[in-house]
Amino acid sequence: MIPRTHNLTPFPDGISGQELLGQMLSHARRYGAVVEAGTVENVEQQGGVFRVVANRRIALARNVIFATGVFNHRPSMAADDHAKGLARGLLRYCPVCDAYEVRDKRIAVLGRGKHGLQEASFLRHYSPFVTLISPDGSSVTARNGIRILQPALMGIALSETEVLLTLQDGHTHHFDTLYVALGTTPRADPAIRLGLDLDDAGHIAIDSKHKTSVDGVYAIGDVIDGLDQIAVAMGQGAIAATAIHNDLTASIS
Incomplete structure (x- = not known):
């Protein structure tokens, strides 16, 4: 929702929120990420695999990262x-x-x-x-x-x-x-249904590697407690992604 920010490296001339999102999506797709628009209705765990139900479709994954943000009042x-x-x-x-x-x-x-x-x-x-x-x-x-x-x-x-x-x-x-x-409310409903622990303010609780109380599930961004800032959320994503990579590598070996 930011029309322009000068508080994000490396954009010394500033960048709008929409332009930033567009560049990030393009970057992710170039290296193989699949981005789908939809509403997640449920996340459940069955036999070590997570079923993510969205728009009447089911995606299966060994890991899930909640980056669901907050509602601004x-x-x-x-x-x-x-x-x-x-x-x-x-x-x-x-x-x-x-x-x-x-x-x-x-x-x-x-x-x-x-x-x-x-x-x-x-x-x-x-x-x-x-x-x-x-x-x-x-x-x-x-x-x-x-x-x-x-x-x-x-x-x-x-x-x-x-x-x-x-x-x-x-x-x-x-x-x-x-x-x-006017404050915010964490968007944690799917996490609650999955049984993740929350803090007193309703944020998803995590450890130093952004692991939640459920094995294989991580959380980053404004849905966890901390400084609600773009650069901070990006760093949290790097920590969680590296932890998942290492966990998957360990399970294969």
């Missing part, structure tokens, strides 16, 4: 407006990925409690103009030069270049971008 707005806001860089979700893109801009953060304040504090290093707005009007103590708008959010509107936030007191405030800090 979205603000209340039309899907078309949300998509346009993302494409224009008016709506953002990951300051670790793209805060550089909004340095010295007027930044609004939609969030509540400790999580909202932490995200606003992170962004304060990139701009002196950071405002925290709670979706329900809950109180937050201002700090780190962060502006707090207390009334609850009533509506979000987008122009070509601005985000307009109207609060319940009737006032409308203008910003260059809005970071949504």
Whole structure:
């Protein structure tokens, strides 16, 4: 969902999320990966082999990597407006990925409690103009030069270049971008049905090699606990893939 990020090596001129995905898919296919679109309905283990059921088809595998990510909790707005806001860089979700893109801009953060304040504090290093707005009007103590708008959010509107936030007191405030800090939910339903252990926040539990509680199953990316960042997830994929390679080699020998 990133319109452009300069926080990924080796793209010093920046790269969009869609362009990055396209290059990664092309790279994988060139070296033999088969990529299929579909919805996984179930993953089950039978006799040391995993059956992955998707779109009425069954794929068999000796290993499975869960890279199912998270659901970002979205603000209340039309899907078309949300998509346009993302494409224009008016709506953002990951300051670790793209805060550089909004340095010295007027930044609004939609969030509540400790999580909202932490995200606003992170962004304060990139701009002196950071405002925290709670979706329900809950109180937050201002700090780190962060502006707090207390009334609850009533509506979000987008122009070509601005985000307009109207609060319940009737006032409308203008910003260059809005970071949504409403939290996430791990996409762990298939993992739960397979019997994988989860942590207290619902992430898939892993060891140092990204092995889960079920032999032959690994997990990487945002569905595990850690820093939700592209480069981090890529490194986790390398660790899990190497562990699987070594396990398969050991079983053959």
